Amino acid sequence: MDLFNYSRRETSEVNIGATPMGGSNPIRIQSMTNTATQDTEACVAQAKRIVDAGGEYVRLTAQGVKEAENLMNINIRLRQDGYMVPLVADIHFNPKVADVAAQYVEKVRINPGNYVDAARTFKHLEYTDEEYAQELQKIHDRFVPFLNICKENHTAIRIGVNHGSLSDRIMSRYGDTPEGMVESCMEFLRICVQEHFTDVVISIKASNTVVMVKTVRLLVAVMEQEGMQFPLHLGVTEAGDGEDGRIKSALGIGALLADGLGDTIRVSLSEAPEAEIPVARKLVDYIVQRRDHPYIPGADVPEFNYLSPTLRETTAVHNIGGGNLPVVIAARLNGDMNFNPQFIPDYIYTGRSIPEQLPKGVQCIIDADIWMERHIHEAVPVNAWPVFKGDQLPFLSSCNASLKFLFITYMGLNDEAIACLKYHPEVVLISQSNHPNRLGEQRALVHQMMKEGLKNPVVFFEHYAENEVENLQIKAAADMGALIFDGLCNGILLFNQGETINGKMVDATAFGILQAGRVRTSKTEYISCPGCGRTLYDLESTIARIKTATGHLKGLKIGIMGCIVNGPGEMADADYGYVGAGRGKISLYKKKECVEKNIPEEEAVEKLIKLIRDNGDYIEK
Structure with missing residues (x-):
C-alpha cells in the first residue's frame, strides 16, 4: 500500500438490492433507525428521513422473530411509497432471527461474538485444540444453513465484529486484542469462502479509535494474505454526540478512508439518525476529492510498522517531543x-x-x-x-x-x-x-x-x-x-x-x-451509543443530563449505553457505565462490574452521580 498517494483499495462487488457496494461503486452512506421495529409507521417515517438526507442503506434492529417478520411490512410500505433503499437487519444472540430476516431484507448483519457463542461473561475458558475445533464446527453447522437461505433470497450479509461483544471463547484464546477481533471475523469469512458465498461485507468496530484503526488495518492485511477482497463497512461505535461524535468519527473513519480503505460508512451519533448522514457525506467527499492528485514521491522507512505503529523517537525540546504529551x-x-x-x-x-x-x-x-x-x-x-x-x-x-x-x-x-x-x-x-x-x-x-x-x-x-x-x-x-x-x-x-x-x-x-486520538486528555470522555430499536429509554435527553452533571470531570470516562449488546464490553475501559436494562430500567457499572440493577430511569442519573462521588471521583464545580 502507498502511504503517500491516495487510491482506493480494490474490492469485490457485493449486490445489496439495487445499490451495489465495493468494486467501482462510490463509497456508500448509511444509518440505523432507533424506533421499535414492530412500529411499522415510525420505522417507515424514519427510514424515509434517512433516505431524504442522502442515506443509501437503512439498518433496523431485530431482536426477535416478531421484529424480523415485521421487516416485511416495513419493506413493502417503503416500496409502495417509492423508496427503494436496501434494508439491513441487525441481529444479535439469536441465529433463528437471522434466518427469518434474510427472507425480507436486502442484507443481514450478524455479530460473530454472539451468533453461536454464548453471551459473554468475561470469564476465562480453557480449550484444548480439539475442543476449540469442535466449537468452530458448531459455527459451521449453524452458519451454513443461514448462508443457504441468503443464497435463495439473494440476500447479502455483513459480518460485523464489535470490540465490545467479543465472545469469551475468542477473548480466552486471543485476549482483548486486534488479533482476536480479526480472528473472530475470519472464522466466519472462511466459511463464506468455502461455501462460495461472495455477497459479504465486513466491519470491525470499536469506540476506541486506536483499536478500531489498528484492527481494520490488520484485517485487510490478513484478508490479503488469504486472497480475499471483500468490501469494508467503517464506523466508530458509541462515538457520542455533538462535537465529540463528529471529531471521533472523522478521526477514526477518516484515517482509514485516507488510506483507501472503506466502501461504506456509518457515523454513529447519539442524535437523530438522519443527522448522521450529512456528517458522513462531508467526510467521504472531503477524502475522495484527493483522487488523481499530483504524485508525492515519498518512501516509507523499514522501522515504521503500519500494522502496529509506535510513537516516533524524538528529542525532547522543552515540553515538546520525547515523552511529552502532544x-x-x-x-x-x-x-x-x-x-x-x-x-x-x-x-x-x-x-x-x-x-x-x-x-x-x-x-x-x-x-x-x-x-x-x-x-x-x-x-x-x-x-x-x-x-x-x-x-x-x-x-x-x-x-x-x-x-x-x-x-x-x-x-x-x-x-x-x-x-x-x-x-x-x-x-x-x-x-x-x-x-x-x-x-x-x-x-x-x-x-x-x-x-x-x-x-x-x-x-x-x-x-x-x-x-x-x-x-x-x-x-x-x-x-x-x-x-x-x-x-x-x-x-x-x-x-x-x-x-x-x-x-x-x-x-x-x-x-x-x-x-x-487517545494521546492527550483535556475533558470528560463519553462513550455513548446512537441508540436503536433496542434502546428502552430517552438516550438523547439522558446524555444531556449526564454531561451537564459531569462535564467538568477531566479525564473521567463514562459509558452511556442503550442496551447490553455492546454495553459492558464497549465500555470496558470506562470508569463508570449507565446501561439500559429494560423498559425504563437502568443498570449502573463500575468498570465491567454491575453494581446496581434495574434502577428506575428517573432516579438513575442521580444514582450515577452518587456512585461517582462515593468512589471519590467527583469534584464539585
Missing part, C-alpha cells in the same frame, strides 16, 4: 486573547507582535526577525520563542534560543535543511502543506526525517477557511487521524480563516482531536 499551538494573529479555561493552548503564535499578557503557563511564538531584533536591542520576554520560515535557514544558526520553531514543507526538506537540522536538535518543525493530499505529504516529510536520522519533534500545521464549525471538525480530524495513529504527532497548530469561527472553537477542536 502540544497545542494556537494562532492569534488578530490579537484575540480570549480563551476557554478548559482548553488553554501550550503556545500561542502571534506573528509579529508580543502580547502584553498571556494566560498563566502559556508561551508565545513570534516571527524570528522580530525575536532577533528584540533580542539585540532589548530584552525578549522569557516566554517568547522564534519561528523561522524556510528561506530564513541561514539565520537559524545565529539564533541562540534554546527552543526554535521552523515552518517547513516536504519539498523544503532539502539537503541544506537536513544538514541544518542535524546540528540543531533544539528546532521543532512545523509541518505545512498546500497539497490536495496534505496528509500524504506530511507523512512523507516525517518518513524522510526518519530516513535521515532526524529526531526533531514535529507539530502539524493544519489550515482551513471554514465558516461552519462542523466542517472544520470533520476536515481537521480526518487530516490528523493517520498522523496520530502512526505515532508521528508531537503537536498540532490548527488555524482557520473563516469569519464565523472564533479562536475558542478552534482551540476546542484541536484539543478534541488529540483526545479522540
Whole structure:
C-alpha cells in the first residue's frame, strides 16, 4: 500500500438490492433507525428521513422473530411509497432471527461474538485444540444453513465484529486484542469462502479509535494474505454526540478512508439518525476529492510498522517531543486573547507582535526577525520563542534560543535543511502543506526525517477557511487521524480563516482531536451509543443530563449505553457505565462490574452521580 498517494483499495462487488457496494461503486452512506421495529409507521417515517438526507442503506434492529417478520411490512410500505433503499437487519444472540430476516431484507448483519457463542461473561475458558475445533464446527453447522437461505433470497450479509461483544471463547484464546477481533471475523469469512458465498461485507468496530484503526488495518492485511477482497463497512461505535461524535468519527473513519480503505460508512451519533448522514457525506467527499492528485514521491522507512505503529523517537525540546504529551499551538494573529479555561493552548503564535499578557503557563511564538531584533536591542520576554520560515535557514544558526520553531514543507526538506537540522536538535518543525493530499505529504516529510536520522519533534500545521464549525471538525480530524495513529504527532497548530469561527472553537477542536486520538486528555470522555430499536429509554435527553452533571470531570470516562449488546464490553475501559436494562430500567457499572440493577430511569442519573462521588471521583464545580 502507498502511504503517500491516495487510491482506493480494490474490492469485490457485493449486490445489496439495487445499490451495489465495493468494486467501482462510490463509497456508500448509511444509518440505523432507533424506533421499535414492530412500529411499522415510525420505522417507515424514519427510514424515509434517512433516505431524504442522502442515506443509501437503512439498518433496523431485530431482536426477535416478531421484529424480523415485521421487516416485511416495513419493506413493502417503503416500496409502495417509492423508496427503494436496501434494508439491513441487525441481529444479535439469536441465529433463528437471522434466518427469518434474510427472507425480507436486502442484507443481514450478524455479530460473530454472539451468533453461536454464548453471551459473554468475561470469564476465562480453557480449550484444548480439539475442543476449540469442535466449537468452530458448531459455527459451521449453524452458519451454513443461514448462508443457504441468503443464497435463495439473494440476500447479502455483513459480518460485523464489535470490540465490545467479543465472545469469551475468542477473548480466552486471543485476549482483548486486534488479533482476536480479526480472528473472530475470519472464522466466519472462511466459511463464506468455502461455501462460495461472495455477497459479504465486513466491519470491525470499536469506540476506541486506536483499536478500531489498528484492527481494520490488520484485517485487510490478513484478508490479503488469504486472497480475499471483500468490501469494508467503517464506523466508530458509541462515538457520542455533538462535537465529540463528529471529531471521533472523522478521526477514526477518516484515517482509514485516507488510506483507501472503506466502501461504506456509518457515523454513529447519539442524535437523530438522519443527522448522521450529512456528517458522513462531508467526510467521504472531503477524502475522495484527493483522487488523481499530483504524485508525492515519498518512501516509507523499514522501522515504521503500519500494522502496529509506535510513537516516533524524538528529542525532547522543552515540553515538546520525547515523552511529552502532544502540544497545542494556537494562532492569534488578530490579537484575540480570549480563551476557554478548559482548553488553554501550550503556545500561542502571534506573528509579529508580543502580547502584553498571556494566560498563566502559556508561551508565545513570534516571527524570528522580530525575536532577533528584540533580542539585540532589548530584552525578549522569557516566554517568547522564534519561528523561522524556510528561506530564513541561514539565520537559524545565529539564533541562540534554546527552543526554535521552523515552518517547513516536504519539498523544503532539502539537503541544506537536513544538514541544518542535524546540528540543531533544539528546532521543532512545523509541518505545512498546500497539497490536495496534505496528509500524504506530511507523512512523507516525517518518513524522510526518519530516513535521515532526524529526531526533531514535529507539530502539524493544519489550515482551513471554514465558516461552519462542523466542517472544520470533520476536515481537521480526518487530516490528523493517520498522523496520530502512526505515532508521528508531537503537536498540532490548527488555524482557520473563516469569519464565523472564533479562536475558542478552534482551540476546542484541536484539543478534541488529540483526545479522540487517545494521546492527550483535556475533558470528560463519553462513550455513548446512537441508540436503536433496542434502546428502552430517552438516550438523547439522558446524555444531556449526564454531561451537564459531569462535564467538568477531566479525564473521567463514562459509558452511556442503550442496551447490553455492546454495553459492558464497549465500555470496558470506562470508569463508570449507565446501561439500559429494560423498559425504563437502568443498570449502573463500575468498570465491567454491575453494581446496581434495574434502577428506575428517573432516579438513575442521580444514582450515577452518587456512585461517582462515593468512589471519590467527583469534584464539585
